[in-house]
Amino acid sequence: MTTINSLLTTGKLGDIEIxxxxxxxxxxxxxxxxxxxxxxxxxxxxSQRASAGLIVAEGTWPVATGQAYxxxxxIETPKQIQAWREITDAVHEKGGKIVLQIMHAGRIGSHxxxxxxxxxxxxxAIKARGxxxxxxxxxxxxxxxxxxxxxxxxxxxxxxxxAAANALEAGFDGVExxxxxxxxxxxxxxxxxxxxxxxxxxxxxxxxxxxxECLRAMASVYxxxxxxxxxxxxxxxxxxxxxxxxxxxVALLNAIADLDLAYLHMMxxxxxxxxxxxxxxxxFKGALIINDGFNPESAAQxxxxxxxxxxxxxxxxxxxxxxxxxxxxxxxxxxxDRKTLYTPGAAGYSDYSKAE
Numbered sequence: 159m160t161t162i163n164s165l166l167t168t169g170k171l172g173d174i175e176i177x178x179x180x181x182x183x184x185x186x187x188x189x190x191x192x193x194x195x196x197x198x199x200x201x202x203x204x205s206q207r208a209s210a211g212l213i214v215a216e217g218t219w220p221v222a223t224g225q226a227y228x229x230x231x232x233i234e235t236p237k238q239i240q241a242w243r244e245i246t247d248a249v250h251e252k253g254g255k256i257v258l259q260i261m262h263a264g265r266i267g268s269h270x271x272x273x274x275x276x277x278x279x280x281x282x283a284i285k286a287r288g289x290x291x292x293x294x295x296x297x298x299x300x301x302x303x304x305x306x307x308x309x310x311x312x313x314x315x316x317x318x319x320x321a322a323a324n325a326l327e328a329g330f331d332g333v334e335x336x337x338x339x340x341x342x343x344x345x346x347x348x349x350x351x352x353x354x355x356x357x358x359x360x361x362x363x364x365x366x367x368x369x370x371e372c373l374r375a376m377a378s379v380y381x382x383x384x385x386x387x388x389x390x391x392x393x394x395x396x397x398x399x400x401x402x403x404x405x406x407x408v409a410l411l412n413a414i415a416d417l418d419l420a421y422l423h424m425m426x427x428x429x430x431x432x433x434x435x436x437x438x439x440x441x442f443k444g445a446l447i448i449n450d451g452f453n454p455e456s457a458a459q460x461x462x463x464x465x466x467x468x469x470x471x472x473x474x475x476x477x478x479x480x481x482x483x484x485x486x487x488x489x490x491x492x493x494x495d496r497k498t499l500y501t502p503g504a505a506g507y508s509d510y511s512k513a514e
Contacts, residue, residue, distance in 0.1 A: 162454050162485050164461040171445045172420025173383030176211035180482050181470035184214040184259040188500040194232035196241040201248050202508040206479035208254030217261030217336050220321030222276045226263030228293045233324045246329035257332035258325040264342030265303035266396050270295045278303045281346045282353040286397040308356045319375035332384035333376050340396025343369040348400035366410040386421045392429035404432050411441040426450035454485045480512040489513050
């Protein structure tokens with residue numbers, strides 16, 4: 159009979175020791191200051207959830223060209239680094255562990271958000287279909303991106319190294335590369351958005367090279383045992399399309415097989431014909447975190463069966479800052495308010511109550 163006890167055991171994700179197998183998934187919440195600087199509201203939000211075995215902080219841009227959304231945090235400027243330091247200190251003071259998800263948006267950008275002087279870049283000059291909300295002009299179409307030259311691709315890879323160095327200075331226990339949801343690493347990986355004919359395009363191995371090199375750059379700072387990768391084969395968010403998504407993701411995992419990363423953070427595939435968790439278990443030899451639609455009981459069963467080493471929760475962590483305590487005591491879970499997911503202020507963010 160499955161119990162929740164398996165979720166509450168200690169463990170390791172690479173070199174990161176965790177107090178339990180309950181992971182807080184990265185979630186865009188749009189609460190940073192206008193210039194991308196984290197604030198006291200974010201400090202409260204993350205420190206409230208420090209009982210998680212691991213917090214994966216929200217997707218954070220490494221440089222201004224990589225920003226996707228208004229009020230999305232960055233990890234580029236000294237001011238941003240110091241503000242993140244206050245958050246990691248608050249989490250560590252409560253005994254928690256926290257890693258930063260580095261997210262370069264690539265072609266998912268708008269000058270209404272980044273400013274007219276900041277370019278939008280991509281593997282190829284192919285505009286993403288769709289729109290993005292902007293504080294200044296409401297819903298706006300994505301910008302037409304500029305294709306990165308080969309030299310510029312290597313510069314962006316180095317920007318990921320610098321972002322990892324900044325995260326280390328900010329006190330994070332590790333970093334995670336966001337390689338899903340139609341952002342830059344996935345744009346390189348997918349056949350539809352990558353029409354290059356240099357070393358970063360063409361074959362599936364060449365398309366996987368950008369993400370692999372970003373991971374190597376990040377590992378050069380932290381050591382691979384503190385670097386994670388988030389994937390979601392078949393994800394079509396932000397106009398993402400790949401002819402053979404399973405093969406593309408396996409090619410990337412094969413390209414980094416020698417790295418011994420801390421973990422693979424795998425989301426359930428939205429396509430029924432793809433078993434993303436099976437891909438993760440068979441093609442990645444390290445720790446596996448799985449995500450999407452789990453409750454405490456199904457998560458515990460996944461741990462007990464050996465399907466994964468940890469399970470990440472998103473919507474449950476929005477409304478339950480004390481999720482681990484509620485799991486331990488078998489308390490009911492509060493439902494989140496969808497209307498306040500991305501709105502400014504404490505409402506629906508840091509004002510959810512803890513169980514008595």
